[in-house]
Every structure is written in C-alpha cells, then in structure tokens.
Amino acid sequence: MxxxxxxxxxxxxxxxxxxxxxxxxxxxxxxxxxxxTFSINSAPKNTTRxxxxxxxxxxxxxxxxxxxxxxxxxxxxxxxxxxxxxxxxxxxxxxxxxxxxxxxxxxxxxxxxxxxxxxxxxxxxxxxxxxxxxxxxxxxxxxxxxxxxxxxxxxxxxxxxxxxxxxxxxxxxxxxxxxxxxxxxxxxxxxxxxxxxxxxxxxxxxxxxxxxxxxxxxxxxxxxxxxxxxxxxxxxxxxxxxxxxxxxxxxxxxxxxxxxxxxxxxxxxxxxxxxxxxKGYVDVDIIVETKGGHSSVPPKHTGIGYSALLIEALESQELEAKVSAKNPFIGALRCYAEHAPSPDPFIQWALDNLPASGPLLVEMMEKVLPHSSIIFKTTQAVDVIRGGLKVNALPEKVVTTVNYRISSDSSLQEMEDFYHKALSKVVHQQRLNITIQSFRNPAHGSKSMEWPDAVGKVTISPKLGLEPSPxxxxxxxxxxxxxxxxxxxxxxxxxxxxxxxxxxxxxxxxxxxxxxxxxxxxxxxxxxxxxxxxxxxxxxxxxxxxxxxxxxxxxxxxxxxxxxxx
Structure with a gap:
C-alpha cells in the first residue's frame, strides 16, 4: 500500500x-x-526448529x-x-x-x-x-x-x-x-x-x-x-x-x-x-452535534452526555486478544523455547497448541503483569474531549478523539466493523443519527443510520489510518x-x-x-x-x-x- x-x-x-x-x-x-506453575501431561511436543x-x-x-x-x-x-x-x-x-x-x-x-x-x-x-x-x-x-x-x-x-x-x-x-x-x-x-x-x-x-x-x-x-x-x-x-x-x-x-x-x-x-x-494506527474523532440553548432548560443528555454514553459503549465492548503465529512476538517465544537452557514447559505447550492455547497464554501472562495482553490485541485509548464554551450554554458540538494501535492480526476494516457493533445499540436507544466514514479511505464511502425523530447527529471520522505493517x-x-x-x-x-x-x-x-x-x-x-x-x-x-x-x-x-x- x-x-x-x-x-x-x-x-x-x-x-x-x-x-x-x-x-x-x-x-x-x-x-x-x-x-x-503449569503441569504438562500428554501434550505433543513440536520438534520443528x-x-x-x-x-x-x-x-x-x-x-x-x-x-x-x-x-x-x-x-x-x-x-x-x-x-x-x-x-x-x-x-x-x-x-x-x-x-x-x-x-x-x-x-x-x-x-x-x-x-x-x-x-x-x-x-x-x-x-x-x-x-x-x-x-x-x-x-x-x-x-x-x-x-x-x-x-x-x-x-x-x-x-x-x-x-x-x-x-x-x-x-x-x-x-x-x-x-x-x-x-x-x-x-x-x-x-x-x-x-x-x-x-x-x-x-x-x-x-x-x-x-x-x-x-x-x-x-x-x-x-x-x-x-x-x-x-x-x-x-x-x-x-x-x-x-x-x-x-x-x-x-x-x-x-x-x-x-x-x-x-x-x-x-x-x-x-x-x-x-x-x-502495529497499525488510527485516530478516530467521535463528533456529536446537538441543539444548543440555555443551560437552565437542558435536555436529558447534552452533547457531552451523549458522548459519555458513546465512550462507555466503546469501552465496554471488548477488543479481544488474538494469538496466532502471525504475531512476531510468537516468533520471539519460539526462540525462547528452542534456545533457553530450561524453557518453561507452559510456553512450549502453548506454542505447540496454537491457536487453541492462545487465550490461556494471554491469561497466564496477564496474571504475571496486568496489561500484558497489549502484545496480542488492538489497544484503545480515549485521549481528548473538546466541547462546550460556557457553563450556561449547552454545547452544540463535542469532539472526542480515540487512539488505536491495531494488532498485527487485525485491520482498519475490523476497526470499522467494531464501531458498527459497539455503537449501534446506543444510537438506536438515544435516537441519534450516525454516519461512520470508511476507515480505509475516509474521503470516500460511509455508512449511515437515521431516525425521523433524531435528537442529534453522530459522525465517526477516522484519520491517519495505517494498517499493521507487512x-x-x-x-x-x-x-x-x-x-x-x-x-x-x-x-x-x-x-x-x-x-x-x-x-x-x-x-x-x-x-x-x-x-x-x-x-x-x-x-x-x-x-x-x-x-x-x-x-x-x-x-x-x-x-x-x-x-x-x-x-x-x-x-x-x-x-x-x-x-x-x-
């Protein structure tokens, strides 16, 4: 590309x-x-170097x-x-x-x-x-x-x-x-x-x-x-x-x-x-546009409130760790298993039984050090929120920027699919129109859902999209x-x-x-x-x-x- x-x-x-x-x-x-500690009983050992x-x-x-x-x-x-x-x-x-x-x-x-x-x-x-x-x-x-x-x-x-x-x-x-x-x-x-x-x-x-x-x-x-x-x-x-x-x-x-x-x-x-x-990379702007007005007559949710609901929906939708031979870190673990004087038997077993053993490998390493699953998964970080100019004025536009480092086993298209899955329920419940721009080419192509009684508009605008490298x-x-x-x-x-x-x-x-x-x-x-x-x-x-x-x-x-x- x-x-x-x-x-x-x-x-x-x-x-x-x-x-x-x-x-x-x-x-x-x-x-x-x-x-x-992990006990290996009858797992076959892969002897291919x-x-x-x-x-x-x-x-x-x-x-x-x-x-x-x-x-x-x-x-x-x-x-x-x-x-x-x-x-x-x-x-x-x-x-x-x-x-x-x-x-x-x-x-x-x-x-x-x-x-x-x-x-x-x-x-x-x-x-x-x-x-x-x-x-x-x-x-x-x-x-x-x-x-x-x-x-x-x-x-x-x-x-x-x-x-x-x-x-x-x-x-x-x-x-x-x-x-x-x-x-x-x-x-x-x-x-x-x-x-x-x-x-x-x-x-x-x-x-x-x-x-x-x-x-x-x-x-x-x-x-x-x-x-x-x-x-x-x-x-x-x-x-x-x-x-x-x-x-x-x-x-x-x-x-x-x-x-x-x-x-x-x-x-x-x-x-x-x-x-x-x-890893790949993409920043996503979540743009929420709602009617303005005086803070003394607020709706149930302001634009900031709707943004909070959207953020909660994203963070509650798990970005699952994927463990496959495609991830270069698996290559590093194979080097460990083949060259360490006394390799840990669990690591050898996990490598011999991929991809089925992948979830257990992630779980065991996560017990040793929290957040270690980032090696195998796409990470999501809500980093910037901009909205509201004055305490007595309802915000008309709120922009939240979320950063993603895309796993070697994922893609920009998977990130776009993730947004459809994560946000469809909340925009339906809240009656928010939504347009999700293409993650692979934001300038061309988008998907929308609209309601006749919509209370606001949400635009998902990815920028700086970069696939995981070859x-x-x-x-x-x-x-x-x-x-x-x-x-x-x-x-x-x-x-x-x-x-x-x-x-x-x-x-x-x-x-x-x-x-x-x-x-x-x-x-x-x-x-x-x-x-x-x-x-x-x-x-x-x-x-x-x-x-x-x-x-x-x-x-x-x-x-x-x-x-x-x-």
Whole structure:
C-alpha cells in the first residue's frame, strides 16, 4: 500500500520506542516473578526448529578497517563529543502546524544541525552526495560500483520530542547540555537515545570507512534522516517518495534498517530483538452535534452526555486478544523455547497448541503483569474531549478523539466493523443519527443510520489510518537482508565478548517509525537500535557511551557485509 498524505500526522509526543520498552519491562518482570506453575501431561511436543540462528558474519579481515580501532580512548572521546554537540542542537519537533516566519523560526535549529554534520564529517560530505528533502530532511547517497545491485538504506531521524518546561528542574543534567559523564559512561540529554545516537553512529561509521581508504562500496548505500518523525512524518514520506519517484527504487531496495528494539531479557534468555513489523494506527474523532440553548432548560443528555454514553459503549465492548503465529512476538517465544537452557514447559505447550492455547497464554501472562495482553490485541485509548464554551450554554458540538494501535492480526476494516457493533445499540436507544466514514479511505464511502425523530447527529471520522505493517522475512526465510543483519549482530556481540552468544529474535513494534512510508521500497524492513538509550521521551534521557560505540561498530560492519553480498 502506497503511503499517502493521510499518514502524515502522528500521535502527539509519543515515542515509537515506548511501546517496545513496555514489552521489555513486561518480559523482565515475567523473568523475575515467574509464570504460574503449569503441569504438562500428554501434550505433543513440536520438534520443528523455526529459530535457527545464522553464523556470525564478519567482513574479510583488513587491519585498516578493524573495528578494534573504535576501542581507542581518543576515538571514544571524539565520537562522544560529536554526539554531545548533536544533543546540544535543539531539533525539537512539535505537533502544531507552523507557517511563514514562525515556521522558519521553529526549524532554524535544523539548519544548524545540517551545518554541524558538515563540520564534523568532512569526508562524508566530500565523497557522498547530499540532498535536502522537504526543506529539512537529509539524504546521503554513497554510490556503489555495481549500480544494479540492491542498495542498503540506513535510517534515523533528526528531530526530538520537546522538553516540558515544568520538568527542566527534574533533570540531573541540563536537558540540552549534552553532558558527557566519563565516570558513569553516559551522554545525557534530550535525543541522546532517541534518535541521535543512531544518526551520529551512522555518520561516524561512514566517516571512518572513508578515513581508512574504503572509498566506494559495491552496493549503493543511502543514509535517510527524516526531520519530523516525532510529529507529522512528512520528512519520512517525502524521502520515501524521492526513493520511489525520482530514483525508481520501488521494490528494489535489498535492506532497510531504522530505529527500533534491541537487547532484552526474554524470560531469562538474553536476545537481540529485531522488530519485523509495527502495529497499525488510527485516530478516530467521535463528533456529536446537538441543539444548543440555555443551560437552565437542558435536555436529558447534552452533547457531552451523549458522548459519555458513546465512550462507555466503546469501552465496554471488548477488543479481544488474538494469538496466532502471525504475531512476531510468537516468533520471539519460539526462540525462547528452542534456545533457553530450561524453557518453561507452559510456553512450549502453548506454542505447540496454537491457536487453541492462545487465550490461556494471554491469561497466564496477564496474571504475571496486568496489561500484558497489549502484545496480542488492538489497544484503545480515549485521549481528548473538546466541547462546550460556557457553563450556561449547552454545547452544540463535542469532539472526542480515540487512539488505536491495531494488532498485527487485525485491520482498519475490523476497526470499522467494531464501531458498527459497539455503537449501534446506543444510537438506536438515544435516537441519534450516525454516519461512520470508511476507515480505509475516509474521503470516500460511509455508512449511515437515521431516525425521523433524531435528537442529534453522530459522525465517526477516522484519520491517519495505517494498517499493521507487512511482516518482514526472518530466520528460515533465507532472505539476504535478514541474514546479513542477523549475521552482523552476532558478529558484533562476539566482538564485544567471546562468550556473548546472543539469540537474535523477531519482535513487534507497538509504535510507528518513518518506515511506515517505506513499504513500497522493500520487503526487508527492520527496526533495530544497536545504541539503545534510557528514559526515552522523559526526564533524564541518556545513552551509554559503550552502547553508542557498539552501534558505530554495527553500522560499520553492516555496510561492509552488505557490500560483500554476492
């Protein structure tokens, strides 16, 4: 499905990483407190292995290109300073739409960020072609010697979420100070983890490859940095259109890597989680229009009262959890069952008996930690209500906005069907006309119910509809994109420690990244954050310098591995 303008507006100030972070917290809690005891008597065990791991993939040895040079104190200090400078450049992304002089004022720091990159990465800017897209997004093209070979796209975003003024005094270090804590081993500040560690890590990797004399890859490498991923996503969309329409790369990109999940503890098993899919997304406006008048002569329900009844109807209609092999988290659980030294027998039984065992799997995990069912279900959150201007005047229009993160086993059409089912009774009882616009294409198509004695009108208006993303290939698919990515992750893990035998597993992103606009470019789209980050989108955001350096190594070796792919 081609990305459209309806995808531009994203959730207000919500990290694409926070939903993944919640899952990580959940899994660590399950490990700490354990699953409920479960007795397995006669359930057959599935011996088919689906989480077969790739061998570590290391580029051909070249002393000048050895990533051991990134362990040198001088390099670590210089790279940390570059990340600190990036954090100090306030590239905040807001939900408001700005125009004219105000637009230029808000985005002026982004031009300073462009200049900062030029200053700190002179070789990148002398050897790669830079294109400014949508005024503030950046595209770097490193042309390969074989232009017909499938290229690699490395993604990151320039913008960061704002810092609430009321929270500034709660920070350990100034939010945009970019403090380098050499004793603790951290770089502090807004954007240190999300997403400047990845962006600067990519730039450091390319600069160091060029510095070592590795001047041209075999396969073209693109660096794509959107400027408003945290708000509208227009930069990501413009970059995707540039790839499709100007470069003709629809369906031709071999591998795309953007921010995403990373190292987690899955029921006691350390894994490197790679998100192979994202949940869908839709915001729904429930618009209630009724007659106005003086508050001294009120009807039984005002527009706000009718809105309350509609909200109650939605929240009482269960959005059921669905557990199927389609959900990438099931793939992660299979990795646990196949590679954990002593896997929990309940998990093995549940996996062997899907989908029948799905409800019990959800129930057992819910007992360990409330709300864990979000892994398997569409979530619903009533977030905003706007209505009424004066206490002695009946509201004539009330708008309630509800946010949905759509399960990988659901769809926009299922959400539209959900609204028909959930609201039909209350609008009939209250004699409210209702029009439900198409969730897949709000501008075209709607369904209505009307009553001759109607007391008001309800319009269900979905916006920003986004289907759950396609699930990218993993493990047994033999997809070259996954194989090179997984092999590189294993290589970097072993480089950090010879005993670091991590398991690479598929995962599910609860939020959305700029990859939502890239679906037409490749089937191999992965969301993986090698640099990590703590306190994303909140007070005291920071990133480990060791993880930041590990991220540089990862991008350095991924580029070389992709270039060597036959």
């Amino acid at each position: 081609k990305a459209s303008a309806t995808h531009l507006r994203q959730r207000p100030l919500v990290s694409v990483l926070l939903p993944a972070a919640f899952l990580i917290l959940l899994l660590q809690s399950v490990h700490q407190f354990g699953l409920p 689906t989480c077969v791991q790739c061998e570590p993939l290391a580029p051909a040895f070249n002393q000048a290109l050895s990533i051991a040079r990134f362990n040198e104190a001088q390099f670590i200090a210089a790279a940390s300073l570059h990340l600190s400078a990036a954090v100090q450049t306030r590239t905040e992304s807001f939900d408001e739409e700005f125009h004219g002089d105000e637009y230029e004022r808000v985005f002026a720091p982004f031009r300073r960020f462009h200049s900062l990159l030029q200053q700190n990465y002179p070789l990148v800017h002398s050897h790669l072609e830079r294109t400014i897209v949508a005024n503030y997004s950046l595209l770097y093209t490193w042309k390969g010697s074989n232009p017909s070979a499938a290229p690699l796209i490395l993604m990151a975003h320039i913008d960061v979420v704002p810092v609430l003024p009321d929270t500034v005094n709660q920070w350990t270090h100034e939010p945009f100070g970019g403090t380098i804590d050499t004793e603790g081993g951290f770089v502090w500040g807004r954007g240190a983890g999300d997403n400047k560690a990845n962006l600067i890590g990519i730039m450091e990797a390319v600069e160091q490859l060029l510095k070592a004399g590795w001047l041209q890859p075999t396969r073209t490498v693109y660096l794509a940095f959107g400027h408003d991923e945290e708000s509208f996503g227009s930069g990501g969309l413009a970059l995707a259109k540039h790839f499709e329409e100007k470069l003709g790369l629809a369906g031709k990109v071999g591998l795309i890597v953007d921010e995403g999940s990373g190292q987690i503890n899955l029921l006691g098993l350390p894994i490197e989680a790679v998100s192979v899919s994202e 699930i990218s290939p993993f493990h047994t698919s033999k997809d070259p994109g996954w194989s090179v990515l997984e092999g590189t992750i294993h290589h970097i893990a072993l480089n950090e420690s010879p005993s670091n035998n991590v398991i690479v597993a598929p995962f599910l992103m609860g939020g959305n990244t700029d990859t939502k606009s890239y679906w037409n470019l490749s089937k191999s789209i992965y969301r993986y954050g090698p640099a990590g980050g703590e306190n994303i989108h909140t007070v005291d955001e920071h990133v480990s310098i060791a993880d930041f350096i590990k991220g540089i190594k990862f991008y350095h070796e991924l580029i070389r591995n992709w270039s060597a792919l036959e």
